């Protein structure tokens with residue numbers, strides 16, 4: 001077995017080995033230590049829920065303790081009433097806790113993601129939610145059957161971990177409690193890691209890296225963010241259920257500021273985005289506090305712990321597991337070295353034709369794009385001023401005009417990046433004006449923005465796969481499509497290369513490849529030749545001409561030589577309005593067109 005294979009299996013094998021060790025050593029721990037260590041593992045599980053939304057999803061939620069507390073309270077209410085009937089308490093505490101945590105997260109997540117609050121507002125909102133619960137629970141008194149929620153006095157008499165059923169039911173001792181929590185946490189961890197290793201996790205990673213691009217690939221970003229939040233809420237609720245049974249008592253302090261702020265610290269210390277780091281952080285901080293609390297330093301625990309944490313977070317920015325990962329990377333093969341051998345892209349007509357015919361078989365024939373009286377305003381600026389245009393397949397369409405003419409805005413309104421203020425957009429016969437961006441993409445319109453938008457942490461192959469998967473939702477099909485495009489780009493040998501190390505021009509090609517993976521029926525390119533060499537620009541022109549035989553293609557360009565080689569229809573925009581249309585040969589002799597470029601004559605001298 002190579003070190004690489006071993007490294008890839010670490011996230012499964014190491015936790016499993018630890019669980020086996022705990023099972024083997026069961027009963028050997030000092031009962032008090034076992035009791036306290038159980039809480040550290042529970043905090044690890046809670047921290048993992050935050051790592052899901054923060055480390056993987058990119059959203060810092062300070063509401064995880066809220067879902068944890070709510071899961072704990074709800075699980076406890078159910079267990080207090082049901083455990084006397086069945087004996088077993090865990091079958092009530094845990095599912096009820098997880099369910100309530102997930103429901104609460106779904107409600108909060110819906111508000112956050114569908115109201116499109118920014119990252120900072122999300123953090124503040126989730127924090128406020130926790131504080132509101134803290135305040136409310138202090139005076140909240142309720143009796144549900146045998147369960148009494150006593151406001152500030154908390155809720156007592158919560159059954160511990162009772163195993164077995166009926167007469168055979170028995171309470172677990174501290175060592176067994178520790179074992180139960182370790183096994184349940186390990187199962188939750190392995191389930192989450194397995195799930196996040198699949199397509200869902202990859203989509204969440206893409207959303208974290210570039211939310212706009214993920215939506216431009218046709219992913220319903222809000223929905224995925226909400227599902228991830230819900231999953232994390234479920235994990236936090238599960239941890240809450242475990243905590244309620246461990247402590248036999250709950251009070252409003254579970255929603256306190258201190259509790260809420262400790263969770264991100266566990267994640268940072270262990271390593272954000274690693275999932276297992278959450279446990280490392282919680283165990284380390286729990287262990288160090290325990291040791292300091294019992295040792296000679298006594299009262300200075302918080303101070304020393306605080307200083308240690310600041311030093312750790314400052315010098316190990318990726319946390320302990322992140323640093324360990326960096327170390328392991330040194331012993332892995334350097335796939336990025338292949339980036340140096342990359343040959344310039346050569347467009348092969350036969351290969352492109354095959355790809356386009358395959359796409360047509362799946363996505364249907366080319367569609368036209370029409371705008372009717374399209375309007376976009378930014379305050380007093382009107383970049384798209386009642387524009388009515390129609391584009392179809394057969395020839396490339398170039399959109400030109402001086403800086404600020406509204407070209408990019410027009411494309412962005414068409415794809416839904418900017419909401420329109422009036423008018424209609426038709427894709428074929430379908431009115432897409434009110435569709436969200438991801439649905440427009442799924443309907444067949446794809447855009448490549450001016451700057452290359454690739455996911456830097458993903459490999460070349462993964463970037464293409466993410467685009468292809470968005471359309472087919474079948475991993476194998478996505479693999480086939482992405483491999484064909486990879487081959488078309490001449491990047492077979494660079495499939496494992498990280499997109500981050502590609503040159504600007506190579507990233508442009510990769511981005512173009514991602515657009516083609518979507519099997520679009522209309523393609524919008526915003527300055528695709530920017531940053532490309534002359535040779536690459538020539539190949540790009542060839543590609544655009546080929547593509548126009550199969551789909552509708554609109555290209556914004558300042559490079560008039562490129563527009564000339566496209567030899568297609570040209571539309572001139574000026575001050576947000578349609579100025580004129582025609583062939584490049586006709587526009588070359590149009591004095592009015594030269595006039596609107598005044599001050600930028602250098603760019604149009606070829607006209």
Ligand SMILES: Nc1ncnc2c1ncn2[C@@H]1O[C@H](COP(=O)(O)OP(=O)(O)OP(=O)(O)O)[C@@H](O)[C@H]1O
Pocket residue numbers: 378381382383401402403404405406407408409410
């Ligand atoms: N998000 C935005 N917010 C406010 N104003 C905007 C926004 N996007 C574009 N504009 C304004 O709309 C006008 C048209 O800009 P746009 O980028 O569409 O023009 P363009 O023809 O693509 O220009 P360029 O060739 O320089 O890229 C400009 O005045 C610009 O400042």
